[in-house]
Amino acid sequence: MGVDTEEQPRQGTTEPARVRRRRPAVVVLVVCAVLSLILFLLGRFLHLPGLDDVFGVDTHDRSGPAVLKSIQDMHRYEGAVGNYQVVVDLEKDARLLPDAIRGTRTLFVASGSVAAYVDFGGIGPGSVTVDEKRGTATVRLPHARLAEPTVDPKGSYTVSKQRGLVDRLGDLFSDNPADERAVHILAADRIGAAAEESDLTSRAERNTTSMLQGLLHALGFEQVTVAYAP
Secondary structure (H helix, E strand, C coil): CCCCHHHHHHHHCCHHHHHHHHHHHHHHHHHHHHHHHHHHHHHHCCCCCCHHHCCCCCCCCCCCCCCCCCEEEEECEEEEEEEEEEEEEEEEECCCCCCCCEEEEEEEEEEEEEEEEEECCCCCHEEEEEHHHHHCEEEEEEECCEEECEEEEEEEEEEEECCCCHHHHHHHHCCCCCCCHHHHHHHHHHHHHHHHHCCCHHHHHHHHHHHHHHHHHHCCCCEEEEEEEC
């Protein structure tokens, strides 16, 4: 009876060898992941040159089409538009913590505009008076008002934004990091306040008067009077 001389693989020799071969690969992957995380954090927090290009973000526009929500008929004439620029320096500090730990300061340059308009929606039969010969016309209108200020996103930009360590860490887990709604709202308020102090409404009334006089003169009226009342 012959004896099978083929040696069987011994337990405890082949399997540990495979494990030993896998360990370097796992260690390399873990080290690469840790180094990538460290470089990412350094680039984001310290803004080291060159790191932003390595971990740059590619932009892909996958937005859907705009959906019409409503249509509003306009019954007003915009006689003037004022264009403004304001520098917003907004700082938020924690009461018991230094700025390096908790706090933000944003320097924002905002460009925006405010329109002054005369509302024609309330004009009725008694607002326009015409003599029998149709040579004289009198138009009574409400005083011009200011529209809501608008901030131009293309003409506005953030000069600098300083954040404490807690705020930086919070941005990593925030759905809307570096939220700048507060500076946009403050910029709109400043632009609106500047428009109220200007002669924008007076200019809108003068331009509206010129427009109506030219229109009615073309229709054959020799004398046109435009009066403004509250």
